[in-house]
Amino acid sequence: MVSAPRRTTTPRTEEPPGALEDLLTVREFEARARRILDPVHYDYIAGGARDEVTVRANEAGFARLSLLPRVLGGTAERDSAVSILGTRASMPVLVSPTAFHRLVCAEGEIATGRAAARADTILIASMASTVAIREVAAAARAAATDRDPALWFQLYLQPDPQDTLALVRRAAAAGCTALVVTVDSPVLGVNERNVRNRFHDLPPGLACENLRNLRGDEPDTVRRIGMSPELNWDDVDRLRAHTKLPVLLKGVLHPEDARIAVDRGVDGLLLSNHGGRQLDTVPATIELLPEFAAVAGRKVPVLLDGGVRRGTDVVKALALGATAVGIGRPLVWGLAVAGEEGALRVLELLRAELDHTLALCGARGVKDLTPDLVRSAQAGAR
Numbered sequence: 291m292v293s294a295p296r297r298t299t300t301p302r303t304e305e306p307p308g309a310l311e312d313l314l315t316v317r318e319f320e321a322r323a324r325r326i327l328d329p330v331h332y333d334y335i336a337g338g339a340r341d342e343v344t345v346r347a348n349e350a351g352f353a354r355l356s357l358l359p360r361v362l363g364g365t366a367e368r369d370s371a372v373s374i375l376g377t378r379a380s381m382p383v384l385v386s387p388t389a390f391h392r393l394v395c396a397e398g399e400i401a402t403g404r405a406a407a408r409a410d411t412i413l414i415a416s417m418a419s420t421v422a423i424r425e426v427a428a429a430a431r432a433a434a435t436d437r438d439p440a441l442w443f444q445l446y447l448q449p450d451p452q453d454t455l456a457l458v459r460r461a462a463a464a465g466c467t468a469l470v471v472t473v474d475s476p477v478l479g480v481n482e483r484n485v486r487n488r489f490h491d492l493p494p495g496l497a498c499e500n501l502r503n504l505r506g507d508e509p510d511t512v513r514r515i516g517m518s519p520e521l522n523w524d525d526v527d528r529l530r531a532h533t534k535l536p537v538l539l540k541g542v543l544h545p546e547d548a549r550i551a552v553d554r555g556v557d558g559l560l561l562s563n564h565g566g567r568q569l570d571t572v573p574a575t576i577e578l579l580p581e582f583a584a585v586a587g588r589k590v591p592v593l594l595d596g597g598v599r600r601g602t603d604v605v606k607a608l609a610l611g612a613t614a615v616g617i618g619r620p621l622v623w624g625l626a627v628a629g630e631e632g633a634l635r636v637l638e639l640l641r642a643e644l645d646h647t648l649a650l651c652g653a654r655g656v657k658d659l660t661p662d663l664v665r666s667a668q669a670g671a672r
């Protein structure tokens with residue numbers, strides 16, 4: 291984000307909170323969050339690049355697919371646990387990295403870390419967090435007393451490689467067990483809602499805390515996140531040479547790039563169009579998944595995010611070859627509505643819907659999900 295004059299905004303509080311149990315779906319969480327949040331912040335989160343064609347396509351892509359269940363082969367207890375590059379999660383629904391959680395709740399990423407740890411799933415913490423990764427990790431550890439919390443770190447390779455390495459050291463020291471390098475942002479996408487709202491910077495008091503005193507040789511400063519249009523595959527190789535942590539790439543969309551990534555030894559792929567926030571009019575991620583699974587799926591884990599709002603979406607993605615899915619906006623809506631408890635409720639809703647869908651599909655667990663369970667339906671169905 292770049293500095294520019296901005297309107298100072300305050301949260302709207304006229305909406306009575308209502309019981310969390312009354313919110314039955316991710317979409318109801320979004321509707322509630324929209325009523326609570328400052329509209330400028332709502333627009334930042336909900337919005338996407340330009341005409342938001344891809345934002346809509348992600349959800350529509352799932353709706354165009356039908357499920358074709360099997361019968362008389364199920365079980366009373368279904369197994370949804372997954373293990374990805376050595377990190378275990380109790381369900382294949384991960385928290386994709388989203389920036390600036392203190393915009394929507396006072397505790398920010400502390401609440402997110404606790405919620406993900408209590409849900410026993412992987413949090414991919416954003417480099418653009420408003421709480422430092424060390425503190426997020428400590429909060430997650432305190433919430434997951436009987437196990438190590440599952441924490442990964444997302445980063446943008448910085449224009450100065452020394453900055454990138456400093457970030458990697460911070461993430462490793464905090465206990466992160468994988469790095470997720472976002473490669474779809476040579477430049478930032480343009481969310482025209484932000485332009486109209488003149489939302490170009492964080493409010494006073496909030497900052498990208500992972501970039502505070504990054505090099506340790508400066509007075510108290512918070513660097514800006516830099517985007518690097520000139521990055522290439524060698525930069526990824528260099529990062530991999532500097533860390534023992536597995537490295538996943540987030541935002542590869544072209545199957546040929548997926549093939550290159552695997553050939554160069556990348557450990558995993560997160561098939562993502564950044565929730566439609568980078569290049570507009572790219573395809574829905576679920577549409578690209580079968581091709582991705584064919585190119586990369588037998589060699590490395592393929593994760594997917596973008597438009598996951600229901601347990602049926604999770605099942606479709608897993609059936610088509612994803613090891614797990616990530617949620618971006620739904621988690622933020624949970625935080626906005628009720629902080630840690632709201633975020634946890636969103637994750638638990640998806641867990642329950644996933645388990646219910648597995649039962650209705652006659653599956654004994656996520657390992658039973660195969661491509662024959664998914665059919666293309668008429669375009670536009672919902």
Ligand SMILES: Cc1cc2nc3c(=O)[nH]c(=O)nc-3n(C[C@H](O)[C@H](O)[C@H](O)COP(=O)(O)O)c2cc1C
Nearest residue numbers: 335386387388389416472564565596597617618619
């Ligand atoms: C408010 C917001 C902030 C985001 N910040 C980041 C980020 O810091 N790094 C990143 O790699 N992706 C970021 N993303 C993209 C998400 O990781 C994810 O790809 C996307 O939200 C998935 O789509 P969904 O919101 O439909 O679930 C952000 C998305 C949103 C909505």
Ligand SMILES: CCCCC(=O)C(=O)O
Nearest residue numbers: 291388389418515564567
């Ligand atoms: C430098 C902050 C990036 C946040 C981001 O990725 C998004 O809002 O989509």
